[in-house]
Amino acid sequence: MKSLILSALLTLSAAPVLACETVTLGDLNIEHAWSRATIGADRPGVFYVEITNNGSTDDALIGIATPAAGMPMLHETVVTDGVASMPHAMSIPVPAGESVELAPGGYHGMLMGLTATLAEGDSFPVTLSFQKSGEVVVNVEVLSLRAEGPDCDDAN
């Protein structure tokens, strides 16, 4: 089954989907890096990604940097008594053997001070800083404003 999916992926890879690439940093697998298109550059952009820690040591995402925004930061959407707010997240735990998602409605990268409008189909690099594993650059694919995530064949 795995090889079937793999060969299907290989044949379909003529038009690679950036958000479906996996980047490895030590024991960490980083995939599904995506963002939403913005109307203009005044509004903040958003950054989502999925991080899997295959190692035996807990790690944490402690910061993001990108040339696409002057003030990128980590946030968490919290709903308390039905009211949504977005406090800063000082660090996002990536425990050993677990996956953590920056995804709609939860943790997200908040890209304040965009240097340019994010248009669907664009991509931009984001440097992720981890407490233990160090830094890695991922390419972020800009999906439509309506997107809820990338369509990857490996997603389940």
Added chain:
Amino acid sequence: MRRRQLILGLGGASGALAFTLGLGWWQSRGRAQPPAALLPLPIGEMGFALTNHRGEPVRPADWIGRPTMAFFGFTWCPDVCPTTLSDISGWLGELGPDADRLNTVFITVDPERDTQQVLADYLANFDPRITGLTGSLAEVERAVAGFRARFEKVPRDGDYTMDHTAGVFLFRADGRFASIIDYHEDRRFALPKIRRVLT
């Protein structure tokens, strides 16, 4: 929706509250009612004068006769609001022509930035049956009060963001409050709740 299931834990407490408000109320009709103060007013008892993204005046009385699906947000919001609008667009798509009878409104809690034109540009990305509402801060406050919703302007990094009620409110055609679709609620509950106000 794998993403939603993963974050269910986060919204667990508020989810439970909205679930009680929504489904629980239906199940307990005829028995003990929850304190009235917690529930949105019937639309007929609300009072506000707003303008939609096409520039037309909107008053609550205009909504009587059609079931209403309403929610609050602001277009500078990168996470919650596009996700809710995307969910709602998906629900309207799944309901198909049935949803044409639904009065679906997005009420901004940030009228300072969300002018009629800003709302129009933003909503062009979503289902065209969603109507955006803006107006003076005082009228937005009146609308929010009628829904027993809340919002707050929060200074942030030299700018500001808005905390706001994230649930989707459903009302029957006669204006009676029906239920809330909580932000973190499993998507499978949403369509049955909407269908209930459409019947």
